[in-house]
Amino acid sequence: MNKWEYKIVSISVKRNFFTSRFDLKAVEDKLNSMGQQGWELVSLEGLTMRHSISPVLTFKRAV
Numbered sequence: 001m002n003k004w005e006y007k008i009v010s011i012s013v014k015r016n017f018f019t020s021r022f023d024l025k026a027v028e029d030k031l032n033s034m035g036q037q038g039w040e041l042v043s044l045e046g047l048t049m050r051h052s053i054s055p056v057l058t059f060k061r062a063v
Contacts, residue, residue, distance in 0.1 A: 007039060007059045027055060034059055 013026045031041060039059035046055045 003063050004060045005063045006042070007034075007061075009034070009057045009059065010054050011057065012054055030057070037061075 009030070011027065011030050014023045027047065034041070034057070038061045040061060042058045042060050044055060044057050046053075
């Protein structure tokens, strides 16, 4: 049976002034960086919410 460790990351991402959308390239860069360290994305919250302060990403990896 696998054992997991988890990491919760809140990332600061700029929003487009006119659309209020987050800069998806910055989110993608963070996902790729975490993936290179062996982390797998479990959930992503707040990316599509207009009034969210910043997206929260939850990762896991085997220990």
